[in-house]
Amino acid sequence: MSICFIADLHLSADRPEIAQRFLHFLQQEATQHRTLYILGDLFEVWLGDDLSSQVHANILYALKRVTETGTAIYVQHGNRDFLLGRQFEELSGCQLLEDPYLIDLESEQILLMHGDQLCSDDLSYQKYRKWVRNRFSLWVLRHLPKSVRRRVGTTLRQRSEYGKQQKSVEIMDVTQDTVEAVTRQWNSTHLVHGHTHRPGYETFRLENRLIYRLVLGDWGASQKENVWVFSEGEFSQRHY
Numbered sequence: 001m002s003i004c005f006i007a008d009l010h011l012s013a014d015r016p017e018i019a020q021r022f023l024h025f026l027q028q029e030a031t032q033h034r035t036l037y038i039l040g041d042l043f044e045v046w047l048g049d050d051l052s053s054q055v056h057a058n059i060l061y062a063l064k065r066v067t068e069t070g071t072a073i074y075v076q077h078g079n080r081d082f083l084l085g086r087q088f089e090e091l092s093g094c095q096l097l098e099d100p101y102l103i104d105l106e107s108e109q110i111l112l113m114h115g116d117q118l119c120s121d122d123l124s125y126q127k128y129r130k131w132v133r134n135r136f137s138l139w140v141l142r143h144l145p146k147s148v149r150r151r152v153g154t155t156l157r158q159r160s161e162y163g164k165q166q167k168s169v170e171i172m173d174v175t176q177d178t179v180e181a182v183t184r185q186w187n188s189t190h191l192v193h194g195h196t197h198r199p200g201y202e203t204f205r206l207e208n209r210l211i212y213r214l215v216l217g218d219w220g221a222s223q224k225e226n227v228w229v230f231s232e233g234e235f236s237q238r239h240y
């Protein structure tokens with residue numbers, strides 16, 4: 001049975017067409033696979049499990065229905081939805097995964113990441129990430145009043161948009177040294193990630209082994225390949 005990988009849907013009430021496409025994907029495509037991995041940024045913003053909208057509710061319900069058909073769904077946190085928590089897991093039937101997370105597929109060692117940690121040349125982002133993603137900050141953020149969290153969300157999004165305009169294309173892509181360091185650390189044969197919105201794959205050699213880096217496209221307007229499928233020992237890429 002096949003395994004499916006997606007990332008960077010950035011679901012929000014502002015982009016109902018993406019939510020529609022994803023709901024269709026869940027019914028038609030996801031149920032065909034044994035496992036679906038969502039590698040971060042499922043939602044454009046997630047300010048805590050107690051602060052979800054109607055769009056979120058529809059998505060959670062649809063995810064739950066897929067898991068009830070027997071397809072397991074695993075979700076990593078992205079840089080937009082890192083406050084996904086226990087209640088999300090209960091309502092959606094999905095299981096949250098650490099980042100990075102290593103899986104064994106037919107004796108290939110596949111390392112799954114959202115990918116933001118790989119963009120290590122972006123020093124200001126990495127500094128922010130370190131601050132915001134530690135246990136203490138996460139606890140504080142989760143316990144802020146809803147109105148404050150809404151304001152924090154708006155500020156973070158504006159800052160992210162502004163930052164993207166200011167930074168060069170190279171800085172916002174992965175850093176090869178970091179990719180190699182992570183591969184060495186986990187002894188992986190493949191790395192699958194999203195975040196950069198640059199779908200495709202590349203290979204490189206590390207200690208005489210051939211390593212594959214597979215990148216998932218986002219679900220926005222780009223209409224590029226946004227799905228990787230592993231079936232009968234091979235990866236293939238498609239658009240949904």
Ligand SMILES: [Mn+2]
Pocket residue numbers: 008040041078079080114116194195196
């Ligand atoms: Mn991201």
